[in-house]
Amino acid sequence: MDRPHSVIFMTTVLHLEAVSRRFGERQVLQDVTFDVVAGRMTGFVGANGAGKTTTMRIILGVLAADAGMVTWQGTPLTRAVRRGFGYMPEERGLYPKMTVRDQLIYLSRLHGLGPGTAKRNAEALIERLSLGERAGDPLENLSLGNQQRAQIAAALVHEPEVLVLDEPFSGLDPLAVDTVVAVLRERTARGVPVLFSSHQLDVVERLCDDLVIIADGQIRAAGPRQHLRESYAQPRYTLHVDGDAGWLRDELGVSLVDLDGPRAVFDLAGDVDDQTILRNALSRGPVRSFGPVTPSLAEIFREVTR
């Protein structure tokens, strides 16, 4: 597999190496290996119960691994290193009766920041996530959407060097998603690796640079999103001409998937050059569009988890 960031691989990668975990009789994770590269958003996708949350808990040291290990910048994680991580657990929770500002300051202090920095960071995030008016209110008085923003602020307030977010976008309206994405992009621009899970494949497709797909506790695919799309692409093409595209039926090596007058979707046999088909089409009249079909994330997901 290509490593687009192989130069910085040893120094700025959160790396999971053959991590396994069982709960009683159930093997929840089996040899889970993948990277979260600095400066990139890595989408973590899998069905419910596939092992996403368990993996994240192991990264954060809330659960132990039976085998394997997690390293950051080439060294195994310790409590002190993890204190520099930002974590948003799947099941949300902050202190209901504490004000948003107070809990942000408290959390950044717990992560080792001094009182001055903690206060400045809290105020900056409150501003950035548009929580200003509600920052002095107890969390329980906020709307669910604002509570979710506060939760994201709680994961970011100590300027973590690694971010692990379990379903950060669930419960957010589209505007809030954009705000949060912008905030996360600021972090990746500073070189922070971000691992986020989501069951909303369209959101992941839009946001992630890299992709990790897990099913039944095993990694089924991992790598840059574009790379995965290409490698899971069928030799499938679409053609749009002015006349009828029915002639494709008689072309050697073409198997039609769909034909609708001037539009056609077809697969090509391995030894057939797609440019031959294009030339044939041009010789019959104008071609409006021609190109390979890239699979959607949903299709790749279905393919690898089958």
Next chain:
Amino acid sequence: MNTSAVTRLVAGRELKVKLRDKTFVFSTLFFLLFAVGATALPAIFGGGPSSVAVADESLAPKLREAGLKVRVVADPERLVRDGDVDAAVVAGPQVLALTDAPGDVVRALSTEPEVRLLDPDAVEPVVGFLVAFVFAMVFFFTSLTFGLQIAQSITEEKQTRMVEILVAAVPVRALLAGKVLAGGILALAQVALIALVTIVGAQLTDGGSDLLPVLAPALVWFVPFFVFGFVMLAALWAAVGALVNRQEDIGGASTPVQLVVMLPFFAVIFLRDNALVMTIMSYVPFSSPTAMPVRLFDGDAAGWEPFVSLAVLAISAAVTLAAGARLYEGSLLRTNGRTSWASAWRDREMQRL
């Protein structure tokens, strides 16, 4: 950041939350008012010499000498019946009163025999009972209320899943230590405040001036016994808080802890006269915080005894704290229903991290 810095941060938050909690502030104020009322009010309203009515003027000087308010009237009995005076002295001499025999009037009319006390340091039974009752009450109520608060604070973090963020960031034992520390500070501060108000109140009204020197040694010993006893129970309350997932379940899960608080409380009050039982209880960790100061107050304990008892209590507190920490760690992240004491004890997940 080291464990003690985290402990201080955690304790600081607990204190801040509690001091802003209206229920806590008002209950403290209520206790203070109660303490003022109990010490100052009887002296202010209840005291004062009895008023007495006589028909025979010759009796008056003797009664006046005893500091009583004397009225000479034709029909003293009517004044007593009307409630205008506390008592009347009629021919005989006979003392009339409505319901209670007026001690000061009786004393003024009688010749007291000389009294020679063989055990002059012994405590009046009533005072002895009151002191035992107060020590037992203070330890009982504070360990119950502040212990429960520690449990509630821990359950809240479990219930809101805050605990997952906390565990990822700081050592679990620092969380526990911070909560026990904050609970201990609040408990001790509240008791000290109430004690101070009570003592000052008693001094001002001249009610306790002779009691305080007798009480002082027992009070001084009560403080370390209270601290270790509180820590021991707080560790158990912390374990209870970590076992359950919802505030509503604390009551059920804490029954064993409530028993070890309540049984010594009643035992010390009701078996106070049984020297053997009190001696045993003054060494048993759960009852010694109350029983040993009571024995010291009664003058029944030898000088070395509180040291031994305190050492036993301190060791027990350390062992309980270690056990409580293990139970806390073993159940803190289990969010599927209530965890049993046994499975919390066996869960060693945290040790693998």
